[in-house]
Ligand SMILES: Cc1ncc(C[n+]2csc(CCOP(=O)(O)OP(=O)(O)O)c2C)c(N)n1
C-alpha cells in the first residue's frame with residue numbers, strides 16, 4: 335500500500351508555496367516518513383523553523399509548529415525544549431537561515447548538545463528572496479548579488495556542526511530520497527543535538543543562473559557528487575575532490591543539556 | 607505573623623517579583639546594569655523546578671523566552687540598552703504572535719555602549735517605537751525597590767492577561783539601590799495566569815476572536831497543537847495576506863491595550879489639588895522631584911508631582927487634565943526630552959512644558975528641580 339502522507343499533513347494547508355522541482359518537498363516527505371517510523375506523537379512534537387522557503391515546511395504538518403524569525407529556530411526551540419524536555423523537538427530551515435543569520439544559535443545549540451534534531455535544507459542559495467548568495471554558495475557561482483561570480487568561500491555545514499559540538503551529524507541529498515528518512519530516524523533517536531544536512535536544489539533562483547538546463551540536471555549532479563561514507567573511506571583525497579560524503583558522518587555520546595539541567599535542579603533542591 | 611522584610615537591591619527585587627508572579631523560565635545574556643536579575647534567578651529557579659538558561663546573545667534569549675512561554679511557562683528575560691536593541695525584532699514577534707513575556711530592561715546611558723554603569727531614562731521611546739510595525743506597548747517605570755517587585759508581578763499579570771510582551775524599565779539607580787522591602791504574602795498580590803482554552807483540541811484556534819480581543823492561549827505539549835508564525839495571521843494562526851483580515855488583526859492587537867488603558871495605566875498624584883506648578887517625573891527622578899516639591903511647599907510655592915508609573919500606554923488623559931489646571935509643567939528626565947515630547951503632546955499648548963535634561967550619568971538632583979519650580983512659578 336502506498337505510504338499515507340495525508341495522515342501528517344494539516345487539512346486544508348496545501349498546496350505548498352514551493353516551485354516545481356524544488357527539493358524542499360522531497361525533504362518534507364522524508365521527514366514525514368521518519369516521523370511515521372519513529373511513531374512520534376503529534377501533540378508531543380514541536381517542529382520549529384526560521385524564515386525562508388525551507389522554513390515554510392512546519393506549517394504544512396499537523397504538529398505543534400512554530401515558524402519563528404529569520405535564523406532563530408534553534409533559539410526558540412531551545413526555549414520550548416527547556417520548558418518541556420519531554421517534547422520531541424525538530425528544527426528545519428534553509429542554509430542561509432541556519433548558517434548566516436542563525437549561525438550563532440546553530441553552533442551554540444551544537445555546543446550545548448540539547449536533545450533535538452536540526453535539519454538543514456541546503457540549496458546553496460537564499461531562495462525566498464530571489465537568489466542572493468548564502469554562506470553555502472560555492473565560490474565562483476552566480477547569484478543575484480554575485481554577478482561576477484561568488485568571491486566568498488562556502489561553509490561545510492556538517493563540518494561546522496561537528497566542530498561546534500553536535501553529537502550526531504549526517505548528510506544526505508534530495509536525489510537519495512529514501513535515505514533521508516533513515517538519516518532523520520537515526521538523528522531523532524540519538525540523544526543530543528543532531529544535525530542532518532540535506533543537499534537539495536533551487537531551480538528557480540540557483541539553477542537558472544548557474545547554467546543548469548533542468549531540475550533533472552540538478553538532481554543528477556547530486557547523484558554524481560554524493561559518495562557514501564563507506565566508499566569514501568577507500569578513496570584518496572584527489573578522488574574525493576568535488577565530491578560530498580553522505581551518510582552518518584559523526585556520532586558520539588556526550589551529556590545532554592536538559593538531562594544535565596535536571597541535575598542542576600536536583601542540586602539546587604538539595605541545597606548544594 | 608509578621609511579614610518578611612529584607613534589605614534588597616532593585617534587581618534582586620525584580621527577580622523576587624518574577625518568582626512571586628509564577629515565573630518558571632528565564633533566558634538572558636549578561637549585561638550591566640541588569641545582570642543581578644539573571645544571577646538571582648540562576649540560583650532560585652532550579653530550586654522550584656524552574657529553568658534558567660544563559661543564551662549566546664540577547665536575540666537568542668528573547669527567542670528562548672517566547673519558546674518557553676509557548677510551551678506554557680511564564681517567562682522572563684532581563685537586559686539593558688544594547689541588549690534591548692538586539693531584542694527588538696523578536697519583541698515584535700511576541701507582539702504579533704501574541705505571546706506573553708516580560709522583559710526587564712534596566713536603563714543605562716546610550717546610544718550604543720554609552721555609559722554602561724551610568725543611570726539613564728533614555729530607553730522609554732525604544733519601548734514603544736523600537737520594533738518595527740504597529741503593535742501594542744506596555745512599559746512600567748517603577749521608582750523604588752518595593753515598587754520594582756510589585757510592578758514586576760503586575761508586568762506578568764498584564765502580559766498574561768493581554769497576551770503581549772510587557773517591559774519593566776527601572777533606571778540604573780532604582781535597579782541598583784538597596785532599600786527595605788516588605789514581601790507580600792502569597793495571595794496578597796493578584797497573580798493572573800493566561801486564559802486556557804475552554805474548547806477541546808480539535809476546535810481550538812490560537813487567535814479565535816469569538817472569545818474576545820484576547821483569545822485563550824494553549825501550550826505546546828499540553829494536548830493542543832497549533833501553528834504560530836510572525837506573519838500576519840488568521841484566527842487559526844496561519845499566514846494570510848487578505849486585506850480585511852490583516853487590517854482587523856492589526857487593529858485588534860493594538861486595541862488589546864488601547865481599550866484597556868484604565869486597567870493598565872497607573873500613576874501617583876502628589877500635592878496636585880491646588881498646585882500651580884506640576885512636576886511630571888518617573889523612576890528615580892521622581893524621587894528628586896518629590897523632594898523638590900516638598901521644599902517648594904515649605905517656601906510657600908504651590909507645587910505638586912505627577913508620578914508616571916506606566917509609561918506606555920502614556921497617561922494621556924491625566925496629563926491633559928493636569929495641563930489645564932496648572933500654570934506650568936516641569937519634566938525632569940535623564941535623557942534629552944523623551945517624556946517631555948509626550949507631555950507636550952498631551953498638554954496641547956494649555957500649559958508650557960519645561961524640560962530638565964541630563965545625560966551625563968549623574969542623577970537629576972532636587973536642587974535643579976527646585977530652581978526650575980521657582981523660575982516658572
Ligand atoms: C531579519 C531578516 N533579514 C532578512 C530577511 C529576508 N529573508 C527572508 S528568507 C531569506 C533567505 C532564506 O534563505 P534560506 O534560509 O537558504 O532558505 P531558502 O529560501 O533558500 O529555502 C532572507 C534573506 C528576513 N526575513 N529577516
Ligand code: SF4
Nearest residue numbers: 352353356387461536
Ligand atoms: S525559490 Fe527556490 S527554494 Fe524557494 S520554493 Fe522556489 S525552488 Fe524552492
Ligand SMILES: [Mg+2]
Nearest residue numbers: 428429459461
Ligand atoms: Mg537556501
